[in-house]
Every structure is written in C-alpha cells, then in structure tokens.
Amino acid sequence: MEKRVVFRSAWLPYLLVAPQIAITVVFFFWPAVQAIWYSFLLQDAFGLKTQFVGLQNFVTLFHDPHYLQSFKITAVFSVLVAGSGIVISLVLAAMADRVIRGALAYKTLLIWPYAVAPAIAGVLWAFMFAPSIGIVTYALKKMGVDWNWVVNGEQAMLLVVIAAVWNQISYNFLFFLAGLQSIPRSLIEAAAIDGAGPTRRFWSIVLPLLSPTTFFLLVINIVYAFFATFGVIDATTQGGPAGATQILVYKVFYDGVKAGDLGGSSAQSVVLMFIVITLTVIQFRFIERRVQY
Amino acid sequence: MVENRPVLNFFAHAVLILGAVVIAFPLYVAFVASTLPYEDIVAVPMPLIPGDQLLENYGQVLLHGSTKGSGAAVSRMLFNSMVMALVIPVGKIAISIISAFAIVYFRFPLRNFFFWMIFVTLMLPVEVRIIPTFQVIADLHMLNTYAGLTLPLIASATATFLFRQFFMTVPDELAEAARIDGAGPMRFFWDVVLPLSKTTMAALFVIQFIYGWNQYLWPLLITSEESMYTTVIGISRMIVGGDAATEWHLVMSTALLAMLPPALVVLVMQKWFVKGLVETEK
Numbered sequence: 001m002e003k004r005v006v007f008r009s010a011w012l013p014y015l016l017v018a019p020q021i022a023i024t025v026v027f028f029f030w031p032a033v034q035a036i037w038y039s040f041l042l043q044d045a046f047g048l049k050t051q052f053v054g055l056q057n058f059v060t061l062f063h064d065p066h067y068l069q070s071f072k073i074t075a076v077f078s079v080l081v082a083g084s085g086i087v088i089s090l091v092l093a094a095m096a097d098r099v100i101r102g103a104l105a106y107k108t109l110l111i112w113p114y115a116v117a118p119a120i121a122g123v124l125w126a127f128m129f130a131p132s133i134g135i136v137t138y139a140l141k142k143m144g145v146d147w148n149w150v151v152n153g154e155q156a157m158l159l160v161v162i163a164a165v166w167n168q169i170s171y172n173f174l175f176f177l178a179g180l181q182s183i184p185r186s187l188i189e190a191a192a193i194d195g196a197g198p199t200r201r202f203w204s205i206v207l208p209l210l211s212p213t214t215f216f217l218l219v220i221n222i223v224y225a226f227f228a229t230f231g232v233i234d235a236t237t238q239g240g241p242a243g244a245t246q247i248l249v250y251k252v253f254y255d256g257v258k259a260g261d262l263g264g265s266s267a268q269s270v271v272l273m274f275i276v277i278t279l280t281v282i283q284f285r286f287i288e289r290r291v292q293y
Numbered sequence: 294m295v296e297n298r299p300v301l302n303f304f305a306h307a308v309l310i311l312g313a314v315v316i317a318f319p320l321y322v323a324f325v326a327s328t329l330p331y332e333d334i335v336a337v338p339m340p341l342i343p344g345d346q347l348l349e350n351y352g353q354v355l356l357h358g359s360t361k362g363s364g365a366a367v368s369r370m371l372f373n374s375m376v377m378a379l380v381i382p383v384g385k386i387a388i389s390i391i392s393a394f395a396i397v398y399f400r401f402p403l404r405n406f407f408f409w410m411i412f413v414t415l416m417l418p419v420e421v422r423i424i425p426t427f428q429v430i431a432d433l434h435m436l437n438t439y440a441g442l443t444l445p446l447i448a449s450a451t452a453t454f455l456f457r458q459f460f461m462t463v464p465d466e467l468a469e470a471a472r473i474d475g476a477g478p479m480r481f482f483w484d485v486v487l488p489l490s491k492t493t494m495a496a497l498f499v500i501q502f503i504y505g506w507n508q509y510l511w512p513l514l515i516t517s518e519e520s521m522y523t524t525v526i527g528i529s530r531m532i533v534g535g536d537a538a539t540e541w542h543l544v545m546s547t548a549l550l551a552m553l554p555p556a557l558v559v560l561v562m563q564k565w566f567v568k569g570l571v572e573t574e575k
Contacts, residue, residue: 003461005468006400007478016395017407019388020448027445028414031425038425092312095305102306108560109313114570115555117507117525120548123532124319127326127541135322138338166316171570178571198301227420231509235529249420256424257514265424272421280416 032273038266050262057267066243067251067268074247077161078225085165085221086214089172094202096173097180107177114170118163119231125163126236149237153244156237160245163236164229172217179213180206219283226275248272320552326545327351334541350546359531359543365519367547370527371554374506376439377446377523378554381508382501384447386494393456394482398468415450419511427514437521442512446505452497455572459493460486496569499562503555524551 042053061067096106113121128136131148140147149155183206191201230249233239239246239254246254252272256265322341326334329344354367395401396408419426426445435441463486471481512523522530528551531544559566 003397003465003468005465005472007398007468007472007481009399009478012478013395013399013401013404016391016399020392020411020453021407023388023444023448024410024414027426027429028417028422028448029410031422031429032417034425034428035422088312091308095308095312098305099302099309106309106313108563110309110316111563111566112556112559113316115503115507115559116552117509117555119507119509119525119529120551121319123528123544123548124323127545128319128322133335133337133339133541135338135341166319169316174567174570178567192296198298227418230420231507231525234509234513235532252420253423253510257427262424269421269423273417276418276421277416 035266035269035273038262039270040263041266042263043261053263057263058271061264061267061271069243070246070248070251073157073243073245074226077157077164077229077245077247078222080157080161081164081168081225081229082218082221084161085168085172086217088165089169089217090176090210090214092169093173093176093180094206096177110173111170113167116167117231118167118228119235121167122160122163122232122235125159125166129159149241151241153241156241156245160229160232160237163232164225167232168221168224172221175213175217176210179210183209216283219279223276223279226272226279248275323545323548326541327549329542331540331542346542350542351550354543354546354550358527359540359547361531361533361538361540365522365527367524367527367550369520370522370524370547371550373439373442373521374523374525374551375554377442377508377512378502378506380439380443381446381505382498384443385449385452385501386497388447389449389452390456390487390490390494391482393453393460394486396453397457397460398478398481411448411450411453413450414448419445423510423514430515436515437518441515442508442521442523443505446508446511452501455493455497456490459490463489492565492568493572495562495565496572498569499558499566500569502558506555 039057040052040054041050042056043050092110096103096110099106116124126149128134129147129149131137131150134147137147147155149159187205187209188201191205196204226247227249229247230253233245233247233250234253237245239250248268249272252265252268255261255268259265325341325343326339327350328347329340330346330349333340333344355371356366356368358365358367392407392411396404430436430441430445433441435444467485468481471485476484507525508523509525512521512526513529516522516526524547528544528547531547532539
C-alpha cells in the first residue's frame with residue numbers, strides 16, 4: 001500500500017522519525033545486541049574476568065535439568081492458561097451473544113478485570129487462597145481438601161493459573177463477542193429453518209466461523225502466559241515452591257538479577273527472543289491469510 | 294435471536310450471572326478486607342460483611358504506608374503511577390503519529406529501513422532484554438528517575454502501525470487539495486491529519502493508560518528508592534511473607550486504590566476501550 005500523493009522534503013521526514021528511532025535504538029536494539037553478546041561470555045565467580053566462550057553457555061543451558069524443567073513448566077502453564085481462558089471466555093461470550101436484556105450490564109461486569117495489573121490479580125487470589133487465613137482455604141478445608149500452595153507445587157501452579165486466567169478472561173471475551181456478532185444472521189436462520197437446534201448450530205456453524213478468532217486468541221494467550229504473567233508469579237509464588245512455578249521469564253529475571261549469572265541469563269534471553277520471533281511470525285502469517293477471507 | 298427458547302435463555306442468564314459473580318468475588322473479598330481491622334482478618338474465617346475501619350485503613354496507607362513492609366506513603370506511589378500512566382500514552386501517541394506521518398506521506402531513502410526497525414521492536418519485549426536494558430539505564434544515570442520509568446516504554450510498533458493504517462484510509466484528495474492550496478506538510482498535519490486522528494488517539498490513550506499504570510517488571514528493575522515506587526510495586530513490597538505477618542487490611546486497601554483509576558478509565562471510556570483493544574491487536 002502506497003500513497004499516490006506525497007510531500008517532498010529533504011530533511012523533514014528524518015526529523016519526524018528521529019524521536020522514535022532514537023528510543024528504539026537506545027532502549028531496544030542496543031540492549032538486544034548486548035544480550036546476544038553477553039550470551040557468548042562467561043564470567044568468573046567474582047565477576048572480575050570475562051572470557052569469550054562461544055556457544056558454551058547454550059550448551060550448559062540445555063544440559064541444565066533446572067532449565068529443561070522450567071521449559072516444561074512454562075509449557076504446562078501456557079497450555080493451562082490459554083486452554084481454560086479460551087474455553088471459559090467462549091462460553092461466556094456465546095451466552096452474552098444470546099441475551100438481549102441486560103447485555104450491556106453483563107458486558108461491563110465481565111470486562112473490568114482487564115484493568116487490573118497482573119501482580120494485583122496475583123495478590124487478590126493469593127489472599128483468598130492463603131494457607132492459614134484464606135477464605136477459600138477455609139471453605140476447602142471444610143470440604144476436606146488440604147490446601148497449602150506454599151509447600152505444594154501443584155497447588156501453587158493451580159493458583160497462578162487461576163489468577164492469570166481471571167486477569168485475561170475479559171480480553172478473550174471481548175474478541176469472542178466481536179467474532180460472534182460478525183457472524184451473518186442469515187446463516188444461523190437458514191440452519192434453524194432446516195431444523196438444526198442451538199447446540200447443533202453452535203458446533204457446525206458458529207465454532208468453525210470463529211476459528212480465526214480462536215487461533216488468534218490462542219497465539220495472544222500463549223504470548224501472555226509466557227511474558228505478561230511475570231507479575232502474577234512474582235507477587236505470589238516467586239517461582240516456588242522448589243521451582244514448581246518458575247516459568248522461563250521468571251528464571252531469566254531470577255538468574256540475571258538475583259543470582260547475578262550474566263552469561264546464563266543472557267543465553268536464556270536469546271532463547272526467549274527466538275520464541276517471541278517465532279510466535280510473531282506465526283501471528284503475522286495468519287493475519288495475512290485472514291485478510292483473504 | 295432466531296427462536297424463542299425460554300429454558301435456554303434462562304440458562305444463558307444463569308451462566309452469565311455465575312460468571313460475573315465469580316469474577317467479582319475476589320474484588321468483594323478485597324473490599325471487605327480493606328474495611329476490617331487486622332485482628333478480624335487473621336481470625337479464621339474472616340467475616341464477609343464490611344467492617345468499620347474503612348477510613349482508618351485508607352488513611353493509614355495513603356499517608357504512612359504499611360508498618361511492617363514498605364513504609365512509603367501510598368499517595369506518593371499513586372502519583373508515580375499516574376506519571377507513568379499519563380506520560381507513556383502521551384509520549385507514545387506523539388512520537389508514533391509523527392513517525393507514521395513521515396512513513397506514509399513522504400518518499401525518502403531509508404524509509405523502508407526505518408519502518409522495518411520499528412517493526413522489529415515488536416519482537417523485543419522488556420522481558421527478553423532485562424539486564425542489558427537495566428545497564429543502559431544505569432549508564433545514562435536514569436535509575437530512580439521519571440525519565441527512566443517512562444522513556445524506554447514509549448517506543449511502540451503497534452501505535453505506529455495503527456496510525457499508519459489509519460492514514461492509508463485518509464482520501465488522497467485531502468492531501469492534493471492541501472497542496473494545491475499551498476499548504477506545506479506540517480500545515481497539512483496540524484489542520485487535517487491531527488483532527489481526523491482524534492478517535493484513534495482516544496482509543497490508544499485508554500489502552501496505553503492501563504498499560505502504563507499496570508507496569509510491573511520495569512519499575513521493579515529500575516526503582517530502588519521507596520519514593521519512586523509505583524503502586525503495584527508498593528503492594529508486592531508490603532507482602533512480607535508468611536500469611537499472618539502481612540498486614541492484609543492495608544495491602545487490600547492499597548490494591549483497591551491501585552485498581553480504581555484504570556477500572557474507572559475502562560468503564561467510563563468503554564467505547565474507546567473496546568475499539569482500542571480490538572484495533573491495536575492488528
């Protein structure tokens with residue numbers, strides 16, 4: 001896409017892009033290049049000497065059982081967050097698309113969690129599930145469930161998944177609702193005339209037509225689970241207990257900032273960079289395809 | 294509605310009400326906790342009816358902060374959050390609209406190169422360049438400053454794309470007419486492009502306000518002085534570990550104060566919010 005009518009100036013366009021390019025170079029490119037450079041360096045225990053070690057950091061990384069474990073945890077976490085988030089929001093959106101009375105009120109009641117910072121979402125749920133004083137913990141105990149996410153890794157994972165999904169439902173909901181409302185009414189009516197009931201129509205017409213939206217949300221939710229949930233984890237489990245909720249981003253932060261392992265943390269950053277690039281490419285490929293529909 | 298099915302309608306309402314209640318429950322518990330004295334919260338189970346300590350708790354956090362964790366006053370943190378929530382969207386909109394204008398309305402060498410550079414930033418979130426970015430900020434002496442908190446976050450590929458996309462839909466005749474009338478590019482920008490972009494700007498503002506207010510990792514990295522904490526950081530600093538040791542009544546008061554501004558923006562500007570959300574995601 002190009003404009004037919006353009007202005008001419010030898011210096012003005014450079015001046016206009018200068019602020020954005022300056023910030024991009026200083027805060028994006030320079031640090032990214034450094035991250036790649038650091039990932040080839042090894043620092044001694046006292047941080048006095050650094051030497052170039054080539055791909056050694058990466059080799060060490062992929063032989064580190066903790067790192068591989070963190071990969072697995074991230075995979076489980078993002079599948080749980082994306083899967084349950086999408087299913088719950090789709091159900092809510094399908095119902096909201098049906099009702100006429102009170103539609104706006106429901107919408108308002110369902111979208112506000114988007115405004116809550118992930119760290120705060122984590123704190124709210126951690127409080128309700130607090131092992132000794134939490135209100136939900138109390139209810140669970142009455143039902144005979146022993147709940148203590150501070151020592152139980154699976155329960156810690158469940159807690160961060162719940163908080164992360166709660167925070168992301170509104171986003172998915174709005175996209176599904178927009179998707180549902182763009183399905184032509186005539187298709188639904190034609191199916192109804194042919195005798196298809198609501199369930200049949202949902203599975204055979206609505207769901208296939210929603211597949212672009214669903215795929216888009218799948219990518220977005222995986223990106224969300226990979227990166228934006230840092231706040232949820234840091235404000236609640238801090239990767240614990242015993243690394244049970246230590247997702248990749250948290251490990252980069254922990255190894256680099258708290259443990260001071262420059263080379264190892266940078267190598268992890270570079271791996272993450274590859275993951276982001278892959279996800280972005282998938283997303284854009286898909287969006288190009290969607291345009292042709 | 295295709296046909297009338299009372300049972301299904303009832304079911305739909307039931308599901309939605311259940312969803313709304315479950316989603317609102319943590320908020321309600323937080324609100325109740327923020328109105329109770331400390332003793333009531335640690336007494337299991339905590340009451341689910343609001344208490345009478347609302348003014349005391351909020352007054353305490355706004356003026357003095359918590360007593361066991363971070364002792365910084367939350368009013369200061371709210372101010373810091375507000376700085377981030379206002380400077381980031383305004384800065385982002387300002388630099389993105391002019392760079393998009395340059396890329397759409399001019400032909401110049403390196404144009405595609407610049408566009409490509411902006412595009413690539415999409416693939417470099419803060420999370421993947423934590424330590425080097427921290428070092429850049431430290432080298433520039435911007436730790437614990439408002440410039441350090443905001444400047445690195447105002448570059449945005451999505452905002453530039455959004456403006457570029459919008460400019461492509463502006464009829465060429467407008468630029469032609471402006472040129473025939475002897476208007477230069479900047480005159481055209483101020484008198485035609487800017488007024489036309491109002492809707493896009495409003496939508497972006499809402500999304501970026503929430504983005505700026507809710508920042509976590511970035512302020513966590515570059516602020517070490519309590520006077521520069523944002524509200525969200527302040528909350529995590531108030532949790533001192535151990536259920537009963539944390540002053541939950543103060544944590545929850547702060548959490549509600551931290552949720553209020555972005556929630557109000559979402560609810561009051563709902564129309565722009567939905568537009569911004571759906572459009573910024575390409």
